[in-house]
Amino acid sequence: DAMVIQNPRYQVTQFGKPVTLSCSQTLNHNVMYWYQQKSSQAPKLLFHYYDKDFNNEADTPDNFQSRRPNTSFCFLDIRSPGLGDAAMYLCATSRGLRLGTYEQYFGPGTRLTVT
Amino acid sequence: AQTVTQSQPEMSVQEAETVTLSCTYDTSESDYYLFWYKQPPSRQMILVIRQEAYKQQNATENRFSVNFQKAAKSFSLKISDSQLGDAAMYFCANDMRFGAGTRLTVKP
Numbered sequence: 001d002a003m004v005i006q007n008p009r010y011q012v013t014q015f016g017k018p019v020t021l022s023c024s025q026t027l028n029h030n031v032m033y034w035y036q037q038k039s040s041q042a043p044k045l046l047f048h049y050y051d052k053d054f055n056n057e058a059d060t061p062d063n064f065q066s067r068r069p070n071t072s073f074c075f076l077d078i079r080s081p082g083l084g085d086a087a088m089y090l091c092a093t094s095r096g097l098r099l100g101t102y103e104q105y106f107g108p109g110t111r112l113t114v115t
Numbered sequence: 116a117q118t119v120t121q122s123q124p125e126m127s128v129q130e131a132e133t134v135t136l137s138c139t140y141d142t143s144e145s146d147y148y149l150f151w152y153k154q155p156p157s158r159q160m161i162l163v164i165r166q167e168a169y170k171q172q173n174a175t176e177n178r179f180s181v182n183f184q185k186a187a188k189s190f191s192l193k194i195s196d197s198q199l200g201d202a203a204m205y206f207c208a209n210d211m212r213f214g215a216g217t218r219l220t221v222k223p
Binding site for chain 2: 101107
């Protein structure tokens with residue numbers, strides 16, 4: 001089945017130690033998103049890729065970076081995690097010549113704990 | 116800026132009954148799409164229903180339907196014949212913006 005896969009499902013890192021979360025998709029969608037979701041809150045968009053074009057949200061901290069080496073894979077790098085970065089990180093994909101037209105397909109998320 | 120507001124943090128419904136979840140939004144776009152997503156406990160978010168703003172007819176997917184009031188910028192979700200498996204967080208979304216969610220409990 002076509003799907004969005006996130007690895008690992010659970011990640012524990014130390015304060016200030018860089019961490020990378022990965023996402024892969026078999027849907028061949030051209031748009032990939034990264035969201036941060038804290039407990040009982042709405043998913044907050046960090047950035048998205050439209051093909052190779054990177055689009056950062058204005059309020060996304062510089063501590064968060066992303067890479068998309070090819071259509072299938074996208075990575076979220078947190079350069080110096082703080083306690084406030086502990087959250088669920090959701091990867092999603094969508095089709096779309098125009099953003100916001102098509103539904104997003106979500107991965108199961110990576111729960112990040114910062115100690 | 117686009118915003119999405121869900122004013123009901125929690126809702127409860129008896130199994131087999133009907134429940135309506137509320138959502139309002141604000142957008143400067145003239146052509147846009149609205150979505151309801153379901154996030155079951157410890158499971159991934161999935162699409163429930165999608166509405167195109169230029170279509171006057173309300174979208175329907177089996178037991179799920181919407182009441183789309185474009186002038187009022189309101190987009191509510193109605194779940195008929197509620198089932199235990201409907202228990203989840205429900206998020207309303209416009210473009211890449213999500214509401215705060217409504218936690219739906221279904222009582223047997």
